[in-house]
Amino acid sequence: MAPDDPVVIDAAGLGALIAELRRRGLRVVGPVVRGAAIVLDEIESAEDLPYGWGVDVAPGTYRLRRRDDAAAFGHSAGPQSWKQFLHPQRQRVWTSGSDGAGTGEPSSRYAFFGVRGCDLSAIGVLDRVLVGGSHPDGSYARRRDGAFLVAVNCTEPGGLCFCASMGTGPGCGPGADLVLTERVDGPVVSYLAEAGSAEGAEVLAAVPHRPAEPAESTAAAESVRAAETMMGRAMPEGDLRTLLIESRESPHWAQVASRCLTCGNCTMVCPTCFCTSTSDVTDLTGEHAERWTEWASCFEFDFTFIHEGPVRQSGASRYRHWLTHKLSSWHDQFGSSGCVGCGRCIAWCPTGIDITEEMSTLAGLAGQDGDRDD
Amino acid sequence: MTETVTRPPVEQAGAMVPLPYRVTSRVVENADSVTLRLEPEQAALATPVPGEFMMLYAFGVGEVAISLSGIPGDGSLIHTIRAVGAVSAALCAAQPESTVGVRGPFGTGWGLEAAAGRDLVIVAGGVGLAPLRPVLLGALAERERYGRVVLIAGARAQRDFLYAGEIDRWRRDPRLETHVTVDVPIQGWSGETGFVTEPLRRLSLQPERTTGFLCGPEAMMRFGAQALLAKGLAPGDIRVSLERNMQCGIGWCGHCQLGPLLLCRDGPVVGFDVAAPLLEAKEL
Numbered sequence: 184m185a186p187d188d189p190v191v192i193d194a195a196g197l198g199a200l201i202a203e204l205r206r207r208g209l210r211v212v213g214p215v216v217r218g219a220a221i222v223l224d225e226i227e228s229a230e231d232l233p234y235g236w237g238v239d240v241a242p243g244t245y246r247l248r249r250r251d252d253a254a255a256f257g258h259s260a261g262p263q264s265w266k267q268f269l270h271p272q273r274q275r276v277w278t279s280g281s282d283g284a285g286t287g288e289p290s291s292r293y294a295f296f297g298v299r300g301c302d303l304s305a306i307g308v309l310d311r312v313l314v315g316g317s318h319p320d321g322s323y324a325r326r327r328d329g330a331f332l333v334a335v336n337c338t339e340p341g342g343l344c345f346c347a348s349m350g351t352g353p354g355c356g357p358g359a360d361l362v363l364t365e366r367v368d369g370p371v372v373s374y375l376a377e378a379g380s381a382e383g384a385e386v387l388a389a390v391p392h393r394p395a396e397p398a399e400s401t402a403a404a405e406s407v408r409a410a411e412t413m414m415g416r417a418m419p420e421g422d423l424r425t426l427l428i429e430s431r432e433s434p435h436w437a438q439v440a441s442r443c444l445t446c447g448n449c450t451m452v453c454p455t456c457f458c459t460s461t462s463d464v465t466d467l468t469g470e471h472a473e474r475w476t477e478w479a480s481c482f483e484f485d486f487t488f489i490h491e492g493p494v495r496q497s498g499a500s501r502y503r504h505w506l507t508h509k510l511s512s513w514h515d516q517f518g519s520s521g522c523v524g525c526g527r528c529i530a531w532c533p534t535g536i537d538i539t540e541e542m543s544t545l546a547g548l549a550g551q552d553g554d555r556d557d
Numbered sequence: 558m559t560e561t562v563t564r565p566p567v568e569q570a571g572a573m574v575p576l577p578y579r580v581t582s583r584v585v586e587n588a589d590s591v592t593l594r595l596e597p598e599q600a601a602l603a604t605p606v607p608g609e610f611m612m613l614y615a616f617g618v619g620e621v622a623i624s625l626s627g628i629p630g631d632g633s634l635i636h637t638i639r640a641v642g643a644v645s646a647a648l649c650a651a652q653p654e655s656t657v658g659v660r661g662p663f664g665t666g667w668g669l670e671a672a673a674g675r676d677l678v679i680v681a682g683g684v685g686l687a688p689l690r691p692v693l694l695g696a697l698a699e700r701e702r703y704g705r706v707v708l709i710a711g712a713r714a715q716r717d718f719l720y721a722g723e724i725d726r727w728r729r730d731p732r733l734e735t736h737v738t739v740d741v742p743i744q745g746w747s748g749e750t751g752f753v754t755e756p757l758r759r760l761s762l763q764p765e766r767t768t769g770f771l772c773g774p775e776a777m778m779r780f781g782a783q784a785l786l787a788k789g790l791a792p793g794d795i796r797v798s799l800e801r802n803m804q805c806g807i808g809w810c811g812h813c814q815l816g817p818l819l820l821c822r823d824g825p826v827v828g829f830d831v832a833a834p835l836l837e838a839k840e841l
Contacts, residue, residue, distance in 0.1 A: 476573070481811065494802075511817075
């Protein structure tokens with residue numbers, strides 16, 4: 184058997200995989216049930232995984248649901264993404280009297296356990312933003328370079344998923360160290376596993392496994408392909424970049440603004456929204472200063488503040504900026520779309536604004552009929 | 558989708574870390590603006606080109622993006638700062654021998670080199686003269702490389718001009734055509750009254766060999782650029798320096814976006830061919 188041939192590991196093997204990653208000194212982070220949601224946190228064993236939990240999502244809605252099987256990855260995206268580990272919400276970037284090297288750096292490497300196609304793609308987007316330019320973010324680069332990615336192909340998209348129309352899923356693209364496909368047969372769960380890197384192959388070799396039968400590989404691939412047709416949402420087809428530029432003066436922005444609270448939830452849950460604000464602070468003596476960066480949202484009123492006041496004062500202009508950045512100007516700035524089709528912004532919008540629906544409406548108004556009807 | 562991104566080596570000290578510079582001179586320009594000369598206390602940053610900006614840090618208060626208003630070439634930096642907020646006020650108050658933090662240089666230059674052999678029309682409104690001063694000084698330093706050099710500087714009133722002494726010298730300098738104008742004439746003002754677009758409209762230019770450099774309030778740049786377009790200049794030959802909120806200077810923070818541009822990276826100086834449609838849209 185060639186080292187990169189697919190293998191099958193059973194439910195116990197999944198535990199062995201986590202144990203092997205931990206044995207190698209990696210901090211394994213994966214999905215766990217907490218506070219009525221599936222969140223991402225450090226896991227100690229496979230027992231921490233959300234076996235038998237699914238989620239029901241709709242615009243403005245996210246609910247856990249009991250599944251009638253023991254799938255560990257039978258759920259779509261939760262409120263968090265890997266961004267919070269690679270690009271932490273709050274970081275100290277400088278302390279007076281230091282050269283800034285090594286401030287607040289984690290000493291250990293992460294293993295991300297259960298990265299979906301959309302989120303693997305989102306990590307690629309963050310890579311292009313934060314280390315793809317002429318000023319690479321060193322602390323992001325260190326966390327990213329150290330991260331071991333266990334990706335999981337999606338076989339059961341959620342009601343708000345539209346990765347198929349964004350080209351980011353349901354199967355995982357390249358870049359993962361290991362790719363799993365969860366196979367559920369009643370109470371029996373197994374995983375088709377493929378190594379995507381030398382380290383991935385090494386890890387897999389240390390975990391009990393057997394070679395996959397060709398039929399198993401075919402069935403796994405078929406289940407991922409079938410998932411393409413099960414997406415709850417779809418982004419309209421057509422040239423969205425141009426549509427958004429040509430829609431700058433559309434009356435529809437004011438219509439969205441009448442529903443948008445400018446709360447910024449969409450930007451917080453988005454796996455690619457990267458914006459930060461910088462604050463310089465001192466201690467009470469005034470002698471010790473620090474510089475911090477913290478996630479920011481383009482929906483904040485003072486996000487664009489210059490001395491005459493904020494540039495984008497209206498909610499309409501702020502929503503227009505967010506949507507246009509995601510789907511249009513992101514291409515100009517970073518060479519790809521900023522949207523990966525995970526659907527988080529729809530679920531976590533308190534008023535249920537749906538990015539795919541707004542794009543369909545804009546396409547309809549512009550006479551470019553989308554594939555959804557409003 | 559996570560293909561490996563080729564990237565330059567990570568900067569040793571961290572791109573968000575300010576380097577200490579000593580204030581070696583401080584000139585009060587007018588009621589709210591001060592010009593500082595800064596010299597490196599330790600390592601010097603790369604020498605900027607006209608149009609680029611530095612992030613200037615007032616200890617414990619914060620950091621702002623300020624364009625270069627002079628590049629002596631000896632490692633020191635000249636910045637003219639207008640006090641419009643807490644950080645810029647703290648920088649304006651920085652006294653000789655005190656330390657400010659500096660990062661940079663960042664952004665795009667005016668492209669003075671690319672305008673060699675051409676006529677230069679420099680249009681400045683208010684503190685907008687500060688980023689244009691190195692263009693003017695650069696052109697004067699190699700005067701033979703350029704055709705006509707026209708400076709049009711406007712301010713609200715006479716007392717608001719930056720570099721008053723230099724402006725007097727520029728007005729008498731036969732190598733320059735200098736027009737100064739104020740919005741509000743007060744007693745003793747013998748020059749022109751009106752916006753910078755007035756002297757601009759009267760200029761007779763050879764549009765195909767003229768490059769315009771504009772900096773000032775956004776409306777001034779729009780109307781100034783339109784006046785130059787009306788004279789037949791190509792939009793790409795009109796350079797404007799734009800202002801947006803900047804918190805990192807290096808493309809990480811997202812605050813300075815203007816449509817497809819990250820102004821810290823793709824600006825602050827951009828051609829009017831790029832800027833015009835972006836400035837037309839309100840609240841973009």
